[in-house]
Amino acid sequence: MTILLACIGVFASYLPVVGVSVALPVIQQALDASTAELQWVTDAFILPTAALLLTCGVLGERYGRKKVYLAGLAVFCAGSLLCLSAQDVVLVCAGQALAGVGTAALLPSTLALIGHVCPDHRVRARAIALWTASLGLGLTLGPIINGVIVEHLSWRWIFLPALVIGAVVVVVGAFLLDETKAKRAPHLDVPGQVLAVVTITALVYAVIEGGSGDWSAAKVVAAFAVAAAALVAFVTMELHSSGPMLDMRLFGSRVFSGAAFVMGITLFAQVGLVFALSEYFGLVHHASTLDIGIRLLALNGITVVLGPFVGRLMNRTGPGPVLVAGLVFGGVGALCVCSFHASTGTANAALLIAVLGIGIALALAPITTIAMNSVPRDLAGTAGAANSALRQIGSALGPAVFGAILTDRTVAALPGHLASSGLGPADQGKVGGLVSNVGIQAGAFLRLDTPAATGRAMSAYGASFTDALHVCALVSGIGMLVAAGVAAVVIGFRNHAPQDAARPAPAQPTVPVAAADHG
CATH class of the missing domain: 1.20.1250.20 (MFS general substrate transporter like domains)
Structure with a gap:
């Protein structure tokens, strides 16, 4: 059960x-x-x-x-x-x-x-x-x-x-x-937990915001810096914690x-x-x-x-x-x-x-x-x-x-595919601007004045x-x-059974995690 x-x-x-x-x-x-x-x-x-x-x-x-x-x-x-x-x-x-x-x-x-x-x-x-x-x-x-x-x-x-x-x-x-x-x-x-949260959150925030905007933006650079500093502090603190x-x-x-x-x-x-x-x-x-x-x-x-x-x-x-x-x-x-x-x-x-x-x-x-x-x-x-x-x-x-x-x-990649799509310069600019401003989700509602133009735009977007x-x-x-x-x-490839007794000796008896080497 x-x-x-x-x-x-x-x-x-x-x-x-x-x-x-x-x-x-x-x-x-x-x-x-x-x-x-x-x-x-x-x-x-x-x-x-x-x-x-x-x-x-x-x-x-x-x-x-x-x-x-x-x-x-x-x-x-x-x-x-x-x-x-x-x-x-x-x-x-x-x-x-x-x-x-x-x-x-x-x-x-x-x-x-x-x-x-x-x-x-x-x-x-x-x-x-x-x-x-x-x-x-x-x-x-x-x-x-x-x-x-x-x-x-x-x-x-x-x-x-x-x-x-x-x-x-x-x-x-x-x-x-x-x-x-x-x-x-x-x-x-508690300190280790706080630093872990800061590290992971700052790193993912930086990647998401940088990918959807500008990697050199102040908030993105600051988030990467916070993640790096928090990671160093986390490792240092964990090494010295009882x-x-x-x-x-x-x-x-x-x-x-x-x-x-x-x-x-x-x-x-x-x-x-x-x-x-x-x-x-x-x-x-x-x-x-x-x-x-x-x-x-x-x-x-x-x-x-x-x-x-x-x-x-x-x-x-x-x-x-x-x-x-x-x-x-x-x-x-x-x-x-x-x-x-x-x-x-x-x-x-x-x-x-x-x-x-x-x-x-x-x-x-x-x-x-x-x-x-x-x-x-x-x-x-x-x-x-x-x-x-x-x-x-x-x-x-x-x-x-x-x-x-x-x-x-x-x-x-979009400009190159638009250039070979058969769309006019105005429509190419409209599609390129929409995708640049909205992101990839623009594909869900990409529409031009005629069905034929919309089809060419969607083909370029899809490619x-x-x-x-x-x-x-x-x-x-x-x-x-x-x-x-x-x-x-x-x-490795050898078959190892669990080794309950073998583990790295902790500095203090209260250390909660230890592992056996299965190599």
Whole structure:
């Protein structure tokens, strides 16, 4: 029952993630939102999730994983309710942020609960594979469910299914879940938490604002400077803290450092490319929210289908070989997107995206298993929090960076495609000015005086956007292939069981995080 409730909680929290992304064109038209505002709709959820995961993991270890899990679900439901009643972009972002806070609490708690009830590493690997499949199921069904809702109701109702499921699990879990805590209660690291929030928020803010405006603008430069200063202060403080939020000595382990890099790059590449593909289908193909969800089934649905298989495969070969194979598949699949053009058919697109989906399905469960097996079982919440934090940091930077690439490259490529489109100078100037001022979302309402002129303008816009998509695919594919190389060299291919007793010796007995080297 614990594994089931943990999986349902993760499923509910991930229903709106891609579901909201594919509904962005509808939200943009309903709320008259800019490209930067739409990126904040996504990142408003991811940012607090990434920034608060480590602290929420400590809270679970200290006060009880069941309490933190149920509290997280309750806060997530409150955020969904706020989004459901929102009348402008600011309130949608506020609701998304509140839901992100709740997700930050429930993610490490679910992994900790699974780790507690599954002491055997083989059983734990299968349970984590189911956990990953549940996450993938939320990513898969979210766009489909939201597509049906948007087709028949207001976009606001896309937040209702997750709200209902979360509320039911809170009630059921209050009666059926057992409470667990760490044997040694770790300390809270308030200064570290504040600096982590400042670092992540400033970095993502700089990328979003720079990509939608001017990289040399004072506010963008200042945000990058704040992020860099906060990061240095965070590392320095964590190194000297008696109870750090993230024990920096973990990065003395080659395997832990490699796993951290691989997790961040994988989620950056995956979520960023999903964001780019959602925009491509919506703005170039003018697909409905439901159609976008169906097209992305080839990516997220495979995670669900392969989930049980991946768990058994890890038990036979170890997580290392499965991880490397997944990253290679994912990198090749991402590079296949470079073959897309403005009129690529749904079947061809789905076939190429499926290669990326296979890679992601093979990669996510092994890297999570490696993280969970790297610490003693009573610190499973801390391991889950660190794993999920890296997952969410990559997820936050993905839409920000890829959104900036899409805007910059589309605007840069547009003049050339307009020049060869057959449009007159006046119409070329009108289209170029609209895209420059509004951003890539101009494709949703690009109209000229005649249908023929509109068709030429849309063709030029579609070709420009597809050029930008190719750059995103290159960044994603190369990133995953580099991550595959790092995983092969650093994590290796040997099958390692968890080493509960082996971990770096902390300077003080209250240090909450330690890891075994699986190299």
